[in-house]
Amino acid sequence: MENFSTESIPDLSGSTAVVTGANSGLGLQTALALASKGASVDLACRDRQRGEAAVKQIRAETGNKNVRLRQLDLASLDSVRRFAADQDGPVDLLINNAGVMATPHRTTADGFELQFGVNHLGHFALTGLLLPALRKAPAARVVTVSSLAHRGGRIDFEDLSAQRRYRPWARYNQSKLANLLFTFEFQRRLRTHGEKPVAVAAHPGFTSTNLTSGMNHPATLDILGSFFRLLGQDGAAGALPTLYAATAPGVRGGEFYGPGGPGQLRGRPVPVTPAPQALDPLTARRLWDVSARLTGVRFPGLG
Template sequence: MTGWNASDIPDQSGRTAVVTGANSGIGYVTARELARRGARVVLACRSEERGTRALELLRSEVPSAQAEFGRLDLGDLGSVRSFVASYDRAEPGGGLDLLINNAGVMALPYRQTADGFESQFGVNHLGHFALTGLLLPRLLRTPGARIVTVSSAFHALSNIDMGDLNSERNYRRWIAYGRSKTANLLFTHELARRLAAGGSDVVAAAAHPGYAETNLQAAGPRMEGRKFAERVMWLGNRVLAQPATAGALPSLHAATARGVRPDSFTGPRVLGWQGAPGKSWRAKWTLNDGAAERLWAASEGLTGVRWPEPSSPSGV
């Protein structure tokens, strides 16, 4: 592969990163490569079994790694608060250099989170909205901190519907997925605006992996016992997808490369599908200031997480 790759990641020694969904796929690769470059990495995962197994694998692949597991279920706001509280007890007053909002679910049958939200909107957007808000004081007091939220090219499937954020009227799994990924981009857009207005140098950016081989594609069919659809997804991954090592590069670029701009959207250069990371196309509705503000207000109401002013290091 030509262009920016993992060998171009600058030295991360002395930096701390939290990576959600780091037990597999692009999340695991992101955590591993940051650790390889010297960062201390927290693998924030829902399953303790899978998370600790990933931690063991990472330590075997990078013997010098400073890495640890933290239990985080983005589909349960209580778990989000518990994760942050545990982090605060372990490191009172400490900073945070990188928050990689990577975890997600894709095209699942209709389910609700522990708090009653449609699962894709709840996990992909609201869980990360709450996590970022609760960790923001640490990020604000860390020079050069970055927040990278992983969206998808599939955001182009649908704008959000402010009148039906939980897809209660007419649930279509792929449309709901597209809406959740649009929400990721609107969140980044509004977060970048608020940080700039507060005079903060924290960079909020977004990325997407293109078509990368992960566990996401087959999860929905597997949950419903649709063996043929699961097989099709598996074959698509084998034939068409780029490996997770390549799919993680846009996230790593957004998190570490020099000159990354606030509210930028990084993805594979070749048709948004594969290749080295570069500037990615995004639907014009993801840059709508009014929609971003309305989604922000709704997200605060739904999660109960009220954000501090970016100029202030006070808690939420």
């Protein structure tokens, strides 16, 4: 679909979308667009105050009252399990959007390195636990948001907790590579077992959001902020690849979407090719098995 925009999104009345990290940035823009087309949207957010403000904004701007806040902390498997247990109907769209970037070395409530724990393991667990709700929908899509940073990633299976060495950007790159490996392995399993849901991925290119807020390096933060504001596209444009993957007709499982401009930095969404390491099925299978062991989430019926 050439020149895709939010106006290209079909009517979504009667469908339910779950968007993680929907209180700001790409997640907020994604939720706004889906709500504007009639979807019931659950904002899966950690911060109640910011989440309530986002609900109020989306309802005011779209006139859609079927928008609600559901608290979710991806850094806590207990929170992820509570969220999934409270799901009260089918999920047509699961948008795995939330993330942290280049933070100081921290751990989740379950002891995982924060970026790997939130960006990958939290979404892995959420998707597996919501699989029954996804199966209830007629044509569910799971869209996981990666990044151009995946190109520099490798999975350090020998030190996933970063106890030996912690480099913030290397760990961010790893988490974004994990998003793609998860998506492609998930789709392989869905296809093998004849399942209706499909798994796809997207990246926003070079987009100015508040993702850098987790850093504690003021000088770096100032430089990056200026760079993003100068060269990056806004959040509404950055959300278009995610929205395309979630709503455009003809999207197939295992595809990856990003901006079509030079270097995939900005522009309308198009199918893009991931880095070679994202396409390694052996690494993907190993990551899947490790993730299932660490989270205790098994994706029933998918082996």
